[in-house]
Amino acid sequence: MKIKITIWHVLLMVSLLLSFFPLLWMISIAFKESSQVFSHILNPLPVPLTIEHFQHVWSTVPLLRYLGNSFFVSSVVTFFQLLTSLLAAYAFTQFQFKGREFLFYLVLASILIPIQVTMLPNYLLLSDLGLVNTYAGLILPQLANGLGVFLLRQSFRSIPSSILESARVDGAGDLKRLWTIMIPAVKPSVIALGILFFITTWNEYLWPLLVINDETKLTIPLAMQLFISTEGGTSWGPMMAMALLASIPPLVAYFLLQKHIISSFLHSGVK
Amino acid sequence: MSNGQRDIQFENVQKCFGDVEVISSLNLHVKSGERLVLLGPSGCGKSTLIRLIAGLETPTSGTIKMGGQIVNDVDAADRNVAMVFQNYALYPHMTVFDNIAFSLKLRKIKRSVIEQKVKEAAEMVAIDRYLDRKPAELSGGQRQRVALARAAVRHAPYFLLDEPLSNLDAILRVHARHDLVEMHEKLQNTMVYVTHDQLEAMTIGQRIAILNQGVLQQMGTPEEIYDFPANRFVASFIGTPPMNLLPFERRHGQIYVGHEPIKRADDLSYTLPLREIEANRQLLLGIRPEKIKMPGYRRDEDEGNRCLNIESRFVRREHIGAQFLYHFKIGNSRVLVTSTQKMPFSTQEKMPLSFPLKHLHFFNDDASGSRLSTPVQTEKQPVLSMHTS
Numbered sequence: 098m099k100i101k102i103t104i105w106h107v108l109l110m111v112s113l114l115l116s117f118f119p120l121l122w123m124i125s126i127a128f129k130e131s132s133q134v135f136s137h138i139l140n141p142l143p144v145p146l147t148i149e150h151f152q153h154v155w156s157t158v159p160l161l162r163y164l165g166n167s168f169f170v171s172s173v174v175t176f177f178q179l180l181t182s183l184l185a186a187y188a189f190t191q192f193q194f195k196g197r198e199f200l201f202y203l204v205l206a207s208i209l210i211p212i213q214v215t216m217l218p219n220y221l222l223l224s225d226l227g228l229v230n231t232y233a234g235l236i237l238p239q240l241a242n243g244l245g246v247f248l249l250r251q252s253f254r255s256i257p258s259s260i261l262e263s264a265r266v267d268g269a270g271d272l273k274r275l276w277t278i279m280i281p282a283v284k285p286s287v288i289a290l291g292i293l294f295f296i297t298t299w300n301e302y303l304w305p306l307l308v309i310n311d312e313t314k315l316t317i318p319l320a321m322q323l324f325i326s327t328e329g330g331t332s333w334g335p336m337m338a339m340a341l342l343a344s345i346p347p348l349v350a351y352f353l354l355q356k357h358i359i360s361s362f363l364h365s366g367v368k
Numbered sequence: 369m370s371n372g373q374r375d376i377q378f379e380n381v382q383k384c385f386g387d388v389e390v391i392s393s394l395n396l397h398v399k400s401g402e403r404l405v406l407l408g409p410s411g412c413g414k415s416t417l418i419r420l421i422a423g424l425e426t427p428t429s430g431t432i433k434m435g436g437q438i439v440n441d442v443d444a445a446d447r448n449v450a451m452v453f454q455n456y457a458l459y460p461h462m463t464v465f466d467n468i469a470f471s472l473k474l475r476k477i478k479r480s481v482i483e484q485k486v487k488e489a490a491e492m493v494a495i496d497r498y499l500d501r502k503p504a505e506l507s508g509g510q511r512q513r514v515a516l517a518r519a520a521v522r523h524a525p526y527f528l529l530d531e532p533l534s535n536l537d538a539i540l541r542v543h544a545r546h547d548l549v550e551m552h553e554k555l556q557n558t559m560v561y562v563t564h565d566q567l568e569a570m571t572i573g574q575r576i577a578i579l580n581q582g583v584l585q586q587m588g589t590p591e592e593i594y595d596f597p598a599n600r601f602v603a604s605f606i607g608t609p610p611m612n613l614l615p616f617e618r619r620h621g622q623i624y625v626g627h628e629p630i631k632r633a634d635d636l637s638y639t640l641p642l643r644e645i646e647a648n649r650q651l652l653l654g655i656r657p658e659k660i661k662m663p664g665y666r667r668d669e670d671e672g673n674r675c676l677n678i679e680s681r682f683v684r685r686e687h688i689g690a691q692f693l694y695h696f697k698i699g700n701s702r703v704l705v706t707s708t709q710k711m712p713f714s715t716q717e718k719m720p721l722s723f724p725l726k727h728l729h730f731f732n733d734d735a736s737g738s739r740l741s742t743p744v745q746t747e748k749q750p751v752l753s754m755h756t757s
Contacts, residue, residue, distance in 0.1 A: 262424050263457035265444045267471035267518075277470075281461040 126337040127151070134333045150338035157335070160342065162313065163320040168346065170232060170305075170316055171298040174239045178294045179287065182245030187275050189246070190253040191261070201250070207243040212303060220307055235308045235316075239298065245290055252283035288354050296347045317343040373435040374400040374525040374558040376421055381430035383416055383582075390416045391582040393430070403552055403559045405573030407566060409605070413582040414562045418528050421560060423447045434526065449526040450519035454534060456511045458503040458518070464490070465499040468518045489521035492554075493547055509540040513547070520551060527552070527559040533568060545571055566606050570594070578602050596729075600737025603654050603729060609693065609704045612660070615733065616653035625653055625678055626699035651740070654729035657706040661722040662694065664711065675722040682713040696721060 121141055126134055127150055128143035154160060189201050219238045220229070228234035256279060264278045280287060302318040309315060315323075321343070324336040376398040383391040391413045398404045406414040419425045420432060423444030431438050439447060450471075458467050468489055472482045490496040493513040503511055512532060519527060529548075533541045549572060552559050563569055569576050570590045577587040578601075586598035597603035603611040614626045623630045661675065680703060683695040694705040694713070703721065713719070730740040 257455070257457065259453045259455055259457035260459060262422075262444070263451065263453055264459070264470070265424070266422050266447075266449060266451045267522075268445045268474045269470075270445055273474065278459060284461075 123337045123340050126333055127341045129334065131332075131334050150334035151342070153332075153335045154339045154342070158320060158323055158339075159313075160320075160339070163315055163317050164343070164346065166314060167299055167316040167318075167343070170235055171295050173232075173236050174298040175291055175294040177236075177240040178242040178245050179291055181241040182249050182290070183275065183280065183287070185241070185246040186249035186253050187271070187279065189250045191271070191274075201246075204243045204246050208247065216304060216307060223308065229308060230310050230314065231308075232314065235305055238304075242294065245294065248286065248290055249283070252286040253279055256282050292351055292354055295350060299347050375433075375435065376526070376558060376560070377433040378417075378420075379431045379433070381420065381427045381432060383413075383420060383425065384428045389582060391420075394582075394584055396577060396584060396587070398558060398560060399575075401556050401558055403549070403561065403572060403574045405569040405576045406560065406562045406579060407564070407569040407573075407576050407605075408579035408585075409564060411581075412579040414564075414579050415530055417579070418451075418530050418560055418562045421526070422449050422451050422528055447526070448524050449528055450522050450524035451528040452515045452519045452530065452532040454531040456503075456515040456532075456535075458511055458514055460503055462502070463499065464495065464501055464503070464506070464514050467503065467514055468499075468521050470518070471522050485521050486517075489517040492520065492551060493517050508535055508537075509544070512536055512540075512544060516544075516547065516551065520555060523555060523557070525557050527555065527557045529559070529561045531562055531564070534563070534565070541568075548572060566608070570606075578605065580605075596739070597654075598739055600652060600654075600731045600733075603731065607656060609657050609706070611654045611656050611729070612703050613652045613654050613731070614698060614701050614703065616651040616730065617649075625676075626701035626703075628679065628699040630676065630678060650733035652731040652733045652737070653723075654731060655723050655727055657693070657704045659724060659727040660703070660705045661724070662705060662707060662711060662713075663719050674725045676725060676728070677720045677722050680719060680721045682715060682717045682719065684715065685711070685713070 125141045125143050128146050128148070130145065130147050130149070133140075133143070185204070189197065215238070223229055223234045223237070226234075228237065260282075261274055261278060264274050269277065299316075300318060301316070305316050305319050309319060312323075317339075321336055321339055324332040324339070376396075378394050378396040381391060381394045381396075382389065394417070396417075406417055408414045416425060420427055421434075423439070423442060423446075427440060432440055434447065459470065462470065465486055468486045469482050472485060477485075486499070487496060490499060493516050495510055495513045495517060498506060498510060498514075503514065506514065512535070515532065519529075532548075533544050536544060545568060548561075561568075561572055563572075573590060575587060575589055576593050578585040578593065580601050586593055586602045588596075593602060593606055597606060597611070600613065604613060615624070617624045617627075678698055680696040680698045683697055683702075685695070686693040688706075691706050691708045692710055694707065694711070696703045696705060698721070705721070731737050732740065
């Protein structure tokens with residue numbers, strides 16, 4: 098038994114190292130001198146330590162502007178995805194109507210369709226509408242998310258129907274019930290989903306790459322390609338420094354809200 | 369809606385879930401300000417009925433009127449009813465205060481008024497010390513009282529309770545029963561109370577409506593229902609232990625009870641219209657366990673009353689607190705007798721049991737099981753509301 102656990106531990110540690118290596122490597126390169134980036138040995142320790150790449154990033158690109166762009170786009174997308182998911186999940190759990198199951202499976206199916214399938218029609222449509230190279234064009238196709246509808250529907254179904262009926266008898270209409278009873282009851286799920294949406298949008302690359310050309314409107318992942326030169330190679334140091342800076346906001350958001358999630362789990366729970 | 373008009377009227381109400389008919393053509397009138405108890409076994413449709421009143425279900429056909437207005441299409445949120453659910457349905461993320469205040473806040477009532485009303489409601493059921501707690505931190509009895517306070521705080525004209533005491537232990541249940549009745553005396557709203565517990569029904573209800581398989585069996589005061597059950601179902605459902613029901617038959621001028629011939633049955637011809645038993649009809653004779661007299665009983669006010677004496681065998685005796693429960697056999701039928709007296713019978717001992725004629729009930733032994741009126745009882749028999757379908 099003891100041996101078995103040890104083997105598992107070793108396996109776990111190896112997989113942990115493998116998944117953490119790119120992250121460590123990013124941090125390491127961000128602090129290394131340019132000459133050390135490609136050395137003979139795989140040395141993860143940045144000796145001597147330097148912050149020249151950060152200074153370089155700061156002086157060459159409008160970093161705050163890009164962070165702001167990303168923050169704006171991610172926030173708006175997260176807000177609307179949560180809103181539409183909550184409303185749709187409410188309808189799927191609280192209303193009886195013809196074709197409800199069919200519609201729900203249609204929503205589920207939308208999760209399975211990759212962006213590569215939808216990006217061309219979406220792009221052509223936006224182009225016709227004159228929305229290419231605008232935030233509206235970037236955000237509009239992302240206002241709903243099938244995964245959110247699915248997960249929130251599951252959460253809503255765990256709320257005892259008598260609680261909702263009680264609220265109804267107390268005089269609460271549909272929106273009141275959603276806002277005052279259902280959302281608080283599944284608060285941890287809503288927060289977790291919000292984080293997921295935010296991080297996904299923050300990291301998005303392909304769709305913004307298609308829609309945004311204007312250098313002032315770039316989001317962080319797009320801005321990083323500014324350091325990839327098609328002619329003279331890639332400035333790995335500044336790029337990693339920027340990647341490091343770009344990954345801080347979602348991490349902070351995650352850690353702040355993670356506390357929330359845990360406390361929500363401890364203090365509520367439908368009983 | 370004026371205070372005088374708080375009655376609830378069901379007119380030919382039918383409710384189906386898919387192909388299953390849960391309530392069939394029901395006519396029912398709940399008077400303004402009364403405490404009506406809906407009583408019946410599980411699955412008899414009583415919860416569906418109260419949900420129809422609340423507006424949580426809509427009738428398949430028929431009309432429901434509240435305060436004279438047809439409410440079939442009025443949403444639950446607009447019916448002005450307060451309801452207590454079986455599992456209390458407290459809002460888990462709100463404090464006790466917020467739970468009670470919820471319906472008032474929805475009505476945009478001033479904060480100071482809300483605080484005053486919540487305090488009053490909480491004091492009425494003695495939970496004012498727990499206003500800051502969440503439901504999860506309360507015991508079952510406390511939660512039940514929060515649910516009561518939450519429903520009472522609005523002073524809604526209609527007060528619906530769906531088995532609100534069934535999750536409490538026996539002692540708490542007695543207290544809660546008192547609380548409820550006293551609360552209703554203060555609020556004077558129209559109260560409909562659903563239960564499967566006949567003791568709750570008898571103690572809480574000013575009137576009781578008994579349902580079975582979606583059909584109203586009888587409606588009346590607890591006394592009427594106990595003394596004059598409208599049919600076999602009501603007779604066997606009300607009373608602990610329930611009424612004894614024995615096969616009763618007249619063949620070739622001979623009367624049989626529990627398939628045993630009765631020697632002297634002359635008196636019985638007074639009790640029962642002769643034409644009813646001449647057709648060789650299968651009947652059931654009913655008598656409450658406490659009305660049967662065993663040999664050696666104390667002669668009291670029943671003295672001089674005519675009795676039907678039937679030979680029986682003693683089986684055993686049980687002690688059930690305030691009284692003793694005696695098991696007898698008449699033919700193959702078991703007869704239960706309750707008495708406060710401890711009798712020294714021995715097993716298989718044969719003895720006559722006396723059934724006072726004025727306490728006999730007769731029912732048709734068919735699907736309806738309906739009651740036959742007897743001359744002795746018609747003198748004081750009230751009008752019975754027999755089921756209609």
